Amino acid sequence: MALHKEVLINLENKAHELRHLCLNTVVWAGSGHVGGSLSSMDIMTVLFHKHMTVDPKNPKWEDRDRFILSKGHCGVGFAPVLADKGYFDKELLKEYNHTGSPLGMHLDSTKVPGVDASTGSLGHGLPIALGMALAARVTGKKYMTYCLIGDGECDEGVIWEAAMSISHYKATNVITIVDRNKCMMDGKTEDIMQLEPFADKWRAFGFEVMEIDGNNIVAIDEALSTAKDFKEKPVVIIAHTTKGCGVNFMEDNYRWHYGGLDEDKLKEAQNSLDSHYETRMKGA
Amino acid sequence: MDNQERYANIIFLNAVLPLLKVIIEDDEKLTAKFSKLTGTLQISALCEEGKVGTHYEIEEDGIKVIKGVIESPTLELEFKSIELFNGFFKGTSKKLPKIKGIRHLKLLMASLGGLMKMANLLGLSTLPPEEKEKKLLVRLYFYLLSSGISQLNKVGHPEISKWVKKSPDRVYAWTVENDEEMSAYLRIKAGNSKASRGIYKRSKPFFTMRFDSTESALGILMEIDDMIESTIKGKLVMEGAPEFGAQLGEYMTVVGGFAK
Amino acid sequence: MAGLTYTVFDTTNLSTAEVYGKTLVELAKEHDDLVGLTADLAKSTKIGILAEHYPERFFNMGIAEQNLFGVAAGMATAGLTPFVSTFAVFTSMRALDQVHTDICYQNLNVKMIATHAGLSFGQAGSTHHCTEDIGIMRTMANLTVMVPADGTETAKAVHAAYHTDGPMYIRINRGFDQKLYESGDYEFEIGKAIELREGTDLTIIACGSCVYQAVEAAKILEATDGLKIRVLNMHTIKPLDNEAIMKAVHDTRRIITVEDHNIYGGLGSAVSEVIAEGGKACGFKRLGIPDTYSIIGLHEDLMNHYGIDTNGILDTVREIMGKDFEEDDDWEDEV
Numbered sequence: 001m002a003l004h005k006e007v008l009i010n011l012e013n014k015a016h017e018l019r020h021l022c023l024n025t026v027v028w029a030g031s032g033h034v035g036g037s038l039s040s041m042d043i044m045t046v047l048f049h050k051h052m053t054v055d056p057k058n059p060k061w062e063d064r065d066r067f068i069l070s071k072g073h074c075g076v077g078f079a080p081v082l083a084d085k086g087y088f089d090k091e092l093l094k095e096y097n098h099t100g101s102p103l104g105m106h107l108d109s110t111k112v113p114g115v116d117a118s119t120g121s122l123g124h125g126l127p128i129a130l131g132m133a134l135a136a137r138v139t140g141k142k143y144m145t146y147c148l149i150g151d152g153e154c155d156e157g158v159i160w161e162a163a164m165s166i167s168h169y170k171a172t173n174v175i176t177i178v179d180r181n182k183c184m185m186d187g188k189t190e191d192i193m194q195l196e197p198f199a200d201k202w203r204a205f206g207f208e209v210m211e212i213d214g215n216n217i218v219a220i221d222e223a224l225s226t227a228k229d230f231k232e233k234p235v236v237i238i239a240h241t242t243k244g245c246g247v248n249f250m251e252d253n254y255r256w257h258y259g260g261l262d263e264d265k266l267k268e269a270q271n272s273l274d275s276h277y278e279t280r281m282k283g284a
Numbered sequence: 285m286d287n288q289e290r291y292a293n294i295i296f297l298n299a300v301l302p303l304l305k306v307i308i309e310d311d312e313k314l315t316a317k318f319s320k321l322t323g324t325l326q327i328s329a330l331c332e333e334g335k336v337g338t339h340y341e342i343e344e345d346g347i348k349v350i351k352g353v354i355e356s357p358t359l360e361l362e363f364k365s366i367e368l369f370n371g372f373f374k375g376t377s378k379k380l381p382k383i384k385g386i387r388h389l390k391l392l393m394a395s396l397g398g399l400m401k402m403a404n405l406l407g408l409s410t411l412p413p414e415e416k417e418k419k420l421l422v423r424l425y426f427y428l429l430s431s432g433i434s435q436l437n438k439v440g441h442p443e444i445s446k447w448v449k450k451s452p453d454r455v456y457a458w459t460v461e462n463d464e465e466m467s468a469y470l471r472i473k474a475g476n477s478k479a480s481r482g483i484y485k486r487s488k489p490f491f492t493m494r495f496d497s498t499e500s501a502l503g504i505l506m507e508i509d510d511m512i513e514s515t516i517k518g519k520l521v522m523e524g525a526p527e528f529g530a531q532l533g534e535y536m537t538v539v540g541g542f543a544k
Numbered sequence: 545m546a547g548l549t550y551t552v553f554d555t556t557n558l559s560t561a562e563v564y565g566k567t568l569v570e571l572a573k574e575h576d577d578l579v580g581l582t583a584d585l586a587k588s589t590k591i592g593i594l595a596e597h598y599p600e601r602f603f604n605m606g607i608a609e610q611n612l613f614g615v616a617a618g619m620a621t622a623g624l625t626p627f628v629s630t631f632a633v634f635t636s637m638r639a640l641d642q643v644h645t646d647i648c649y650q651n652l653n654v655k656m657i658a659t660h661a662g663l664s665f666g667q668a669g670s671t672h673h674c675t676e677d678i679g680i681m682r683t684m685a686n687l688t689v690m691v692p693a694d695g696t697e698t699a700k701a702v703h704a705a706y707h708t709d710g711p712m713y714i715r716i717n718r719g720f721d722q723k724l725y726e727s728g729d730y731e732f733e734i735g736k737a738i739e740l741r742e743g744t745d746l747t748i749i750a751c752g753s754c755v756y757q758a759v760e761a762a763k764i765l766e767a768t769d770g771l772k773i774r775v776l777n778m779h780t781i782k783p784l785d786n787e788a789i790m791k792a793v794h795d796t797r798r799i800i801t802v803e804d805h806n807i808y809g810g811l812g813s814a815v816s817e818v819i820a821e822g823g824k825a826c827g828f829k830r831l832g833i834p835d836t837y838s839i840i841g842l843h844e845d846l847m848n849h850y851g852i853d854t855n856g857i858l859d860t861v862r863e864i865m866g867k868d869f870e871e872d873d874d875w876e877d878e879v
Binding site: 117128139162 | 579600601603605606608610611612613614615616617618619620621622623624626641642645646649650651
């Protein structure tokens with residue numbers, strides 16, 4: 001089902017807004033995993049603003065859709081999404097990383113409303129997502145569980161343990177999304193630990209693979225819609241993204257896996273985001 | 285000299301005589317008298333090896349009891365033999381000791397005063413009327429019995445030293461309910477024994493003989509009341525295995541037998 | 545315990561793990577939030593019994609322990625009460641990141657039943673022994689750690705675990721444990737040690753299969769040495785019953801700990817922490833596996849080899865009773 005133009009524009013605006021908020025959060029936090037936060041922002045925007053059924057005022061609502069940011073280091077991207085959605089006061093973002101603050105590098109499920117799992121140690125999110133999905137089966141509930149994993153994260157064996165079991169249990173109520181930005185901390189994924197043929201690996205594990213442009217709102221939306229209804233096999237959406245998407249000096253640059261922004265750099269980044277947005281809107 | 289005399293003597297020297305200090309300290313008048321005196325008082329008996337005895341160092345700030353004899357005490361009550369010494373304290377002999385240093389009249393009078401009081405108290409067969417004296421008497425008995433058993437162990441009394449030799453590190457205690465002042469205990473371990481006054485604080489004693497009141501304690505200690513009946517009536521509570529209580533009671537009787 | 549289909553007589557023939565399996569089934573009957581998971585060890589850990597009765601509430605995750613515990617955590621977030629069974633060595637080491645991060649850090653209601661603990665899987669060798677888990681699990685915040693003494697106590701622990709909120713780690717053995725309790729008719733409270741024998745000469749604090757050994761040793765010591773030994777079943781290592789320990793320090797001044805675990809980090813270390821902070825003198829010795837990887841053998845033989853059986857305890861008690869720790873130079877009566 002095609003995306004209605006108005007909806008698309010709203011989503012593009014939202015993604016843009018959230019990218020700005022993410023940059024601000026990185027400044028307030030002192031530094032952050034900005035590259036991966038920007039690459040996955042479109043995905044999180046479409047999920048939280050179109051596909052997921054949630055109630056920010058009732059974060060533990062039993063029937064809510066679940067979202068697990070398995071690549072939990074991107075808290076500086078995720079927290080703005082939650083704050084903006086109304087899970088907690090936006091002002092709290094200004095205390096990111098401050099001593100005693102509920103918001104830190106990796107978001108704590110016991111402290112931050114909207115966070116369904118405390119991730120940070122890579123590989124943990126997908127098994128937990130499966131657990132949530134299987135629980136739905138036991139309790140007869142209809143919620144979907146979305147799990148966003150990093151591509152570097154797929155070096156972890158437990159991701160494949162989870163994949164094997166998602167497939168074995170035909171847990172089609174889990175939708176796995178890979179933020180395939182091809183960068184990790186020490187370098188490009190293919191230089192550090194080769195993942196290709198990546199899609200083949202997922203297929204071999206019994207998944208229906210959808211490869212998309214992970215920074216294209218229309219493509220993300222289509223893939224999610226299809227995935228939700230696909231019941232023959234579990235789905236993995238390999239979202240090909242650009243690390244640091246939106247900020248020209250960060251794009252595709254593994255050195256911006258983690259970093260801080262001084263006044264000048266922030267200005268530069270903000271300007272870049274605005275041009276990026278303009279380019280996208282032209283296409284919309 | 286037969287063992288019985290030896291044992292009796294040890295008990296008088298090391299368990300009974302030290303009580304003099306307790307009596308003096310408990311009595312205002314005696315304390316006052318002694319506080320003005322200095323010197324050493326010795327009570328001794330001549331024997332084959334020379335002399336046995338107990339002496340007291342009397343200073344301004346108090347009295348110290350020291351087992352054994354010294355060369356030249358200020359005042360000495362010297363018995364001609366251990367038998368006579370024992371006899372005198374048991375009350376079976378009226379032969380007085382030789383008094384050396386008689387010119388120290390004040391010390392002599394005070395000492396005799398103390399010794400008389402001790403003899404009277406320990407010789408009672410019914411409870412003293414005054415509360416203060418009852419309490420003092422309980423303490424005297426507790427200290428006497430604990431030291432007595434310990435001393436008998438040290439000189440090799442057959443039953444007692446066998447019991448102590450076999451024993452793991454255990455503490456036996458005597459006390460009166462709600463009055464810590466009236467307490468004493470005996471620690472025994474693999475042949476060693478030590479009698480102490482007060483409450484054993486390091487841990488819970490292995491066995492405690494707990495009397496519910498001063499009167500109950502005296503009743504049993506003075507053998508007016510029967511121990512078993514008293515236990516049934518609740519006047520005496522044995523905290524710990526009862527067979528150990530019976531054993532302890534036996535040794536208390538042994539000490540009592542020598543001291544009376 | 546309502547609804548048990550087996551009696552105390554049966555427990556003599558059941559291994560601890562089997563009792564666990566049966567107890568789970570009883571609980572599952574009454575509580576539909578209870579689910580079971582394992583990593584291809586349904587048969588060995590006996591959780592398979594649950595699978596037989598409630599297949600839709602049982603999940604075998606295959607030989608993938610990290611995934612196993614992650615999935616259990618996910619289930620707990622959705623309001624289920626997962627009981628997860630695998631060998632103690634895998635729960636406490638292979639999947640420790642998941643235990644720590646997914647379950648304990650997020651304080652989720654996952655009940656980890658770790659079987660084949662200590663040297664109970666003797667002939668399998670060190671790859672399947674676990675003499676480190678008490679030490680490891682003690683240091684996980686939010687986690688309750690229990691080591692029941694026999695089959696009957698395991699059932700009680702499982703019940704208590706279900707009815708208490710939060711992450712739980714229950715460590716049980718592989719095979720048949722000596723029956724310690726004649727009946728289940730006694731009070732079991734998490735965190736409260738059980739005094740099985742009174743005494744003031746020395747205290748033996750034990751957990752798991754060593755409790756039975758301690759009781760037997762105490763019986764012999766009373767009969768032959770005339771010693772009155774207090775025996776404490778410290779079935780909960782965390783939270784530890786500090787009060788019972790300090791009472792033992794005060795009343796008996798000598799404590800021995802016995803466990804099927806390394807002497808570093810386990811029950812002995814936990815007790816020593818309390819004693820040291822208590823500040824009172826106390827004779828003390830830890831009995832356990834002496835910081836080595838065990839030889840192979842039958843569990844009973846291994847316990848004997850490492851001195852954590854009745855005879856080992858007897859020797860140690862006798863050694864300690866002879867030791868001085870209080871001033872023993874001055875044996876003069878007070879005058």
